Amino acid sequence: MRQGLSQKDNFPRTVLGLGIHSFTAAGDRQPVAKKEEAESQGTSSKFDVQGFLKETKEELDKVVWPTRQQLISESVAVVLMVVLSTTLIYLVDNFFGWASRQVFG
Incomplete structure (x- = not known):
């Protein structure tokens, strides 16, 4: 069993809360502190609402x-597939109901 995995479920120890580790491509276990990890990513502890809204607008x-034509045609396709699926399920259900009534009386 590799060192970074629990013997019980083969989950990384970070999932089980038994320690904080990072794994390299070769599978070597390297301890990492949460504070160092946050600092290395360059994140601050405060949430910047204005920056978040600006980035959200940029992504949108x-x-x-x-x-409009694509939206309508794809919506119609979805509705038709739902109707087709429900009709098929209804027919199969009725067939099995009929068959069970024939067998069990």
């Missing part, structure tokens, strides 16, 4: 929104 500007 990158989204390619569907045209």
Whole structure:
């Protein structure tokens, strides 16, 4: 069994809360403190609402929104597939109900 895994479930010890470790590509276990990890990522402890909203707007500007025609046609396709699926399930259910009534009376 590798060192960084628990013997019980093969989960990393960080999942089980038994220690904080990072794993290299070779599978070597290296302890890492939470504070050092946060500092290495350059994050601060405060939440910047204005920055969050700005980044959210920037990400939403990158989204390619569907045209009205695409939205309508894809919505119709979804509704048709739902109707088809429910109809198939209804028919199969009725068939098995009929078959069970024939067998069990």
